[in-house]
Amino acid sequence: MSTDPKVSIAQMEKIVSLCKRRGFIFQSSEIYGGCGGIWDYGPLGAELKRNLRTAWWNTMTREREDVLGLDACILMNPAIWKASGHVDTFADLMRECSLTNKRVRADHVDPQSGTVLKYSGAQSPTGWRWDRTITALTKSGEHIESFRKRIRVLIAQNAGEAAGKPEEIELLNEEKIDTVNGSVDFHPETGGILGEARPFNLMLKTYLGPTATEADVTYLRPETAQAIFAQFKNVFDSSRVKVPFGIGQIGKAFRNEVTPKNFTFRSREFEQMELEFFIKPDEAVDIISGEVAKWHEGADLSEPQPNWGWELWHRYWVDQRTKFYEGIGLGGVLEYYWQTPEDLAHYARACVDILCEFPFGTEELEGIAARGDFDLSAHQNASGKTQEVFDEELKNAAAKLTDEQKEALIQKRLAAEAAKTKGQPLPEAAVRAWFERLFKGSYVPHVIEPSAGLDRMALAVIAKAFEESEKVDEKGKKEVLTVLRFHPRVAPIKVGVFPLLKNRPEMVAKAREVYALLKKHMNCFYDETASIGRRYARQDEVGTPFGITIDFDTLGEKGPELLDTVTLRHRDSGEQERVKISELLGKLLPLVS
Ligand code: GAP
Numbered sequence: 001m002s003t004d005p006k007v008s009i010a011q012m013e014k015i016v017s018l019c020k021r022r023g024f025i026f027q028s029s030e031i032y033g034g035c036g037g038i039w040d041y042g043p044l045g046a047e048l049k050r051n052l053r054t055a056w057w058n059t060m061t062r063e064r065e066d067v068l069g070l071d072a073c074i075l076m077n078p079a080i081w082k083a084s085g086h087v088d089t090f091a092d093l094m095r096e097c098s099l100t101n102k103r104v105r106a107d108h109v110d111p112q113s114g115t116v117l118k119y120s121g122a123q124s125p126t127g128w129r130w131d132r133t134i135t136a137l138t139k140s141g142e143h144i145e146s147f148r149k150r151i152r153v154l155i156a157q158n159a160g161e162a163a164g165k166p167e168e169i170e171l172l173n174e175e176k177i178d179t180v181n182g183s184v185d186f187h188p189e190t191g192g193i194l195g196e197a198r199p200f201n202l203m204l205k206t207y208l209g210p211t212a213t214e215a216d217v218t219y220l221r222p223e224t225a226q227a228i229f230a231q232f233k234n235v236f237d238s239s240r241v242k243v244p245f246g247i248g249q250i251g252k253a254f255r256n257e258v259t260p261k262n263f264t265f266r267s268r269e270f271e272q273m274e275l276e277f278f279i280k281p282d283e284a285v286d287i288i289s290g291e292v293a294k295w296h297e298g299a300d301l302s303e304p305q306p307n308w309g310w311e312l313w314h315r316y317w318v319d320q321r322t323k324f325y326e327g328i329g330l331g332g333v334l335e336y337y338w339q340t341p342e343d344l345a346h347y348a349r350a351c352v353d354i355l356c357e358f359p360f361g362t363e364e365l366e367g368i369a370a371r372g373d374f375d376l377s378a379h380q381n382a383s384g385k386t387q388e389v390f391d392e393e394l395k396n397a398a399a400k401l402t403d404e405q406k407e408a409l410i411q412k413r414l415a416a417e418a419a420k421t422k423g424q425p426l427p428e429a430a431v432r433a434w435f436e437r438l439f440k441g442s443y444v445p446h447v448i449e450p451s452a453g454l455d456r457m458a459l460a461v462i463a464k465a466f467e468e469s470e471k472v473d474e475k476g477k478k479e480v481l482t483v484l485r486f487h488p489r490v491a492p493i494k495v496g497v498f499p500l501l502k503n504r505p506e507m508v509a510k511a512r513e514v515y516a517l518l519k520k521h522m523n524c525f526y527d528e529t530a531s532i533g534r535r536y537a538r539q540d541e542v543g544t545p546f547g548i549t550i551d552f553d554t555l556g557e558k559g560p561e562l563l564d565t566v567t568l569r570h571r572d573s574g575e576q577e578r579v580k581i582s583e584l585l586g587k588l589l590p591l592v593s
Pocket of ligand 1: 222223224225255257264265266267268270271272274364365366367449451452453454455456
């Protein structure tokens with residue numbers, strides 16, 4: 001993708017326009033002017049998302065023996081959000097425009113240049129007065145009169161009816177106070193000077209119960225992960241599983257993003273696909289296996305091993321998730337950002353962001369964090385309900401340790417606590433109490449969390465698949481053709497079925513037969529209108545990987561050997577092959593599932 005911002009913006013505009021035109025993604029509530037940061041998926045978008053969801057679910061749960069599924073509710077007891085830290089710390093730093101009170105994320109203000117003007121206040125013939133200093137930046141190339149007009153409109157919008165008509169507002173005592181270059185102190189849209197950065201909680205509040213008072217406040221979940229932690233014990237106790245094992249969940253999440261942007265990339269309502277993979281603490285692995293395997297470049301990550309600690313499990317999941325993305329056509333556009341010790345939360349041991357190339361830049365698609373036992377322990381402490389598991393193998397192995405060996409393990413952990421640069425080291429008494437439980441076979445599991453966003457994944461897949469080419473027809477007329485080169489596994493429509501001529505009833509009947517045969521197994525599209533070339537082009541534009549044409553040969557008109565065969569067209573290679581109708585399913589199913 002281009003590094004030229006103009007080309008990137010144009011590319012993104014084309015993608016947004018195609019998404020609307022062909023029914024992938026629509027602005028929510030469009031007929032009422034939209035609803036910021038909320039998007040609806042049309043017929044093809046719904047299929048695309050469903051395919052991505054199914055791919056994730058099958059890869060992460062069904063095809064594995066060690067991961068179970070969960071489908072928890074969006075609304076939960078607010079105590080969960082207090083315990084998880086979201087009530088107190090799930091916030092972005094925001095700055096507020098002094099003119100309009102519009103907020104912007106402190107790290108989302110692009111540098112601006114221009115002249116800074118100041119007014120001591122404003123008044124209008126209605127008797128309304130604004131006794132507040134107004135400081136704003138002129139936009140590049142903006143005429144002073146346009147600037148004044150713009151400021152009057154903003155003030156009128158903010159003040160409401162009392163201020164009267166914008167054109168009648170008088171700006172008082174204009175003063176040119178500065179010329180700035182590359183300043184991040186002005187609101188990117190309004191030009192109003194920004195206030196100090198302050199934390200702004202991203203959770204969407206609602207009320208559960210009849211009184212709608214503060215006592216009834218709860219939140220729309222900002223992530224699906226916490227429900228997994230809150231239901232950890234129920235799943236563990238009801239499913240006859242042993243650590244290591246995981247719980248996966250797909251579902252809606254809500255964040256009151258202050259600057260939703262880049263189409264669906266940063267939305268206020270979105271879908272997450274999260275796995276919490278519970279593992280033994282390294283000390284338990286050490287006791288059972290006599291060692292904790294260390295990761296090294298080229299380490300074999302294909303099969304999990306009993307001597308894996310958090311580091312190898314974390315690497316394993318980065319590898320698994322990379323393979324997943326390659327399997328849906330995103331190979332080659334991924335990058336990895338390994339968070340530095342400064343980036344990491346105090347409880348996290350490692351976190352890697354899987355980044356993907358979008359037209360607007362290389363951005364996060366998924367985060368994979370090694371979170372220790374932070375989450376389950378937080379819920380254990382807040383709820384008073386144990387989140388420990390009992391491990392017979394650990395108890396038996398610990399029983400064979402000498403006192404010196406046990407003390408050596410304790411000393412190693414104490415040294416690690418003392419070396420901590422973030423968070424409070426665990427006091428010695430707490431470390432000893434923890435080991436006492438561990439030697440009896442009990443511990444709170446640690447967790448590796450691969451957390452992906454479905455909407456971002458869909459956008460990444462669309463952006464990667466988008467391709468334009470220019471075609472010149474026989475008359476020399478240029479036409480721009482768009483192709484979405486979706487991987488067949490995620491393509492919303494797998495096959496287009498076309499009778500060559502719609503006025504040949506036998507051809508149409510055969511095409512309908514083929515369509516009926518395939519549609520039970522995959523999403524197909526039947527089309528008998530326009531030329532065959534136009535029909536192929538329409539399907540290329542929505543990313544259909546295969547086209548089937550029923551023609552004279554199918555009817556046996558060119559010889560019995562071709563009777564009941566069709567032309568199968570491959571979108572990407574342009575190759576056309578003759579296939580028996582009876583062999584179509586067997587050929588297509590492995591390619592699209
Ligand atoms: N439980 C961990 C967690 O929620 P996160 O990095 O905040 O971590 C995980 O979110 C993923 O969810 C992101 O990598 C992204 O794909 C998706 N996501 C987060 N906020 C989003 C938003 N506002 N719009 C769309 N997707 C979002």
